[in-house]
Amino acid sequence: GAVVSQHPSWVICKSGTSVKIECRSLDFQATTMFWYRQFPKQSLMLMATSNEGSKATYEQGVEKDKFLINHASLTLSTLTVTSAHPEDSSFYICSADIQETQYFGPGTRLLVL
Amino acid sequence: TQLLEQSPQFLSIQEGENLTVYCNSSSVFSSLQWYRQEPGEGPVLLVTVVTGGEVKKLKRLTFQFGDARKDSSLHITAAQPGDTGLYLCAGAGGNTGKLIFGQGTTLQVKP
Numbered sequence: 213g214a215v216v217s218q219h220p221s222w223v224i225c226k227s228g229t230s231v232k233i234e235c236r237s238l239d240f241q242a243t244t245m246f247w248y249r250q251f252p253k254q255s256l257m258l259m260a261t262s263n264e265g266s267k268a269t270y271e272q273g274v275e276k277d278k279f280l281i282n283h284a285s286l287t288l289s290t291l292t293v294t295s296a297h298p299e300d301s302s303f304y305i306c307s308a309d310i311q312e313t314q315y316f317g318p319g320t321r322l323l324v325l
Numbered sequence: 326t327q328l329l330e331q332s333p334q335f336l337s338i339q340e341g342e343n344l345t346v347y348c349n350s351s352s353v354f355s356s357l358q359w360y361r362q363e364p365g366e367g368p369v370l371l372v373t374v375v376t377g378g379e380v381k382k383l384k385r386l387t388f389q390f391g392d393a394r395k396d397s398s399l400h401i402t403a404a405q406p407g408d409t410g411l412y413l414c415a416g417a418g419g420n421t422g423k424l425i426f427g428q429g430t431t432l433q434v435k436p
Contacts, residue, residue, distance in 0.1 A: 244422050255426045255428050314370075314422075314424055
């Protein structure tokens, strides 16, 4: 149980385009999902909390107009990186919360050329 | 602001050696999780500890939650090359559901 999937697993895009990443809880419902960014050999950096049916809560320093989050159902949250630039290249990971324990997706590697 | 100090950040040992990773905080956590992450993959949950003083064992891995629920440790006995990876501790403390992550420990076990 507690399986979280992400799609795509990796994506390469041109600078200025937008990229959408999906996060799904496969065998449970999640009212709360989280989006993280991770740089090589570093810990996870929380970007935002995604709440089903309401607006996401962004961490300080994260541009909400740059990283659009939608949590339209209890099993799906999406992160859209708008007008991506090379500095947005990173490993993006989502998680879903069950009773204070988070279960993580496999991550999405984004490379912006 | 809650912080979780994890140490050491890097560890390179020979197969068969023992090691301990520590996570310390001045804050109290309602629970603490340990994750292991391999390159290019998401973190995988190893254990959740909830009760102060709790000890959990997972094969060669022993996890301990401090009596005051402010610190935790992960001890690996007779490390194997398959234990290589990034180990992350994360504490839960507020009603937001957010986790506070340690800096991570990159473990390399050489055959």
